[in-house]
Amino acid sequence: MDIRRKLDILADAAKYDASCASSGSATKRRDSRLGSTEGMGICHSYTPDGRCVSLLKLLLTNYCVYDCRFCVNRVSSDTPRARFTVAEVIGLTIDFYRRNYIEGLFLSSGIVGSVDGTMEQLVAVARGLREDHGFGGYIHLKLIPGASAELVAEAGLWADRLSANIELPTSQDLQLLAPEKTREDIDGTMNVVAEGIAEHAADRKAGLKAPAFAPAGQSTQMVVGATPTADGTILATADELYRTQRLRRVYYSAYSPTPHADARLPALRPPLMREHRLYQADWLLRFYGFDVAEVVAPGANLALDMDPKLAWALANRDRFPVDVNTAPRELLLRIPGVGVRNVNRILAIRRHHGLTTDDLRKLKVNWKAAAPFVLAGDHNPTVRLLDAVGLKKKLVQPTLFDHLDDA
Numbered sequence: 001m002d003i004r005r006k007l008d009i010l011a012d013a014a015k016y017d018a019s020c021a022s023s024g025s026a027t028k029r030r031d032s033r034l035g036s037t038e039g040m041g042i043c044h045s046y047t048p049d050g051r052c053v054s055l056l057k058l059l060l061t062n063y064c065v066y067d068c069r070f071c072v073n074r075v076s077s078d079t080p081r082a083r084f085t086v087a088e089v090i091g092l093t094i095d096f097y098r099r100n101y102i103e104g105l106f107l108s109s110g111i112v113g114s115v116d117g118t119m120e121q122l123v124a125v126a127r128g129l130r131e132d133h134g135f136g137g138y139i140h141l142k143l144i145p146g147a148s149a150e151l152v153a154e155a156g157l158w159a160d161r162l163s164a165n166i167e168l169p170t171s172q173d174l175q176l177l178a179p180e181k182t183r184e185d186i187d188g189t190m191n192v193v194a195e196g197i198a199e200h201a202a203d204r205k206a207g208l209k210a211p212a213f214a215p216a217g218q219s220t221q222m223v224v225g226a227t228p229t230a231d232g233t234i235l236a237t238a239d240e241l242y243r244t245q246r247l248r249r250v251y252y253s254a255y256s257p258t259p260h261a262d263a264r265l266p267a268l269r270p271p272l273m274r275e276h277r278l279y280q281a282d283w284l285l286r287f288y289g290f291d292v293a294e295v296v297a298p299g300a301n302l303a304l305d306m307d308p309k310l311a312w313a314l315a316n317r318d319r320f321p322v323d324v325n326t327a328p329r330e331l332l333l334r335i336p337g338v339g340v341r342n343v344n345r346i347l348a349i350r351r352h353h354g355l356t357t358d359d360l361r362k363l364k365v366n367w368k369a370a371a372p373f374v375l376a377g378d379h380n381p382t383v384r385l386l387d388a389v390g391l392k393k394k395l396v397q398p399t400l401f402d403h404l405d406d407a
């Protein structure tokens, strides 16, 4: 099979992995002669559902001995198959990089032969790029859960980001749809990365010249909607991973039905809006100080018709209005339409003078969303507005996703 045909098959097969977005890293690799991960980072182009589109995104192979029911590359699928050699992936990456098509490589793989045999090849690509070609561009390597700790640790020396996919939110879901995968293997692999990152940080802190270890951290991906598991459970799993494995990102990927799919899988994909709401809720957990239970009840799904921050504010109207001139940071972060950057600026400005609605508009606060919930020098929404029965209707607007989901 010629390399162009392989590229068609293996780039297409990689599109199901959402976890390629990255903000890059500021690390300059010693001895690199080609490429850089600095500046604006690597992925600066995102589709509306959060997927990024600027790395050479490939599978080493889409042959796989596992039979994960939701995956088009499972052993029982009749999808066309292909397999790159290590040298071919290295050659393509260098070639595409020199032509300015890409800024780095995202490499994953189906499992061929053994877990360690596959992991060894993924590591060999990253090692070859760094050592033989002095490649300093961004590399995101997928880890095969259950691979030996030595291989995972070596992957951390060559890659900027590592990710082992958790795939499904609960062990029961894994048992049902990906029976060869276990939470223990996935957690074990993530642990090796978390420990490598922590050791590296400790060495640096102690003034030792430690080699870089996955400087852009680790991430994971969860398929959403392949089982009936609710958003509350999905977010609780994500929250646990952020806390225990110190992940940089959890990516949520709406299940896409594949041809001849298993009867246990739903016939339809979940609404794209569900994936979008999970990303918004995830953001609230990581940057806005929300607990999972505040965002969504256990066993419940997020509202699709409004963002989770607005949903929380409408359900907790007694906490508002919040005075932008006196409220602490954690309360400012709860105001709908006010982002983290807005809050930082509000805190800086109010050291010098009180804020008015004009100031808030200049800060590009989403005034329509914020107005019922804030007090400013010249603005008091009054209890009547905050308690208005029609407030939700006024604030909830149809979005692009509504049209996409209808299509």
Ligand code: SF4
Residues within 6 Å of the ligand: 064, 065, 066, 067, 068, 071, 072, 073, 074, 075, 109, 110, 111, 178
């Ligand atoms: S191990 Fe990965 S590639 Fe193989 S069937 Fe499962 S999800 Fe697909």
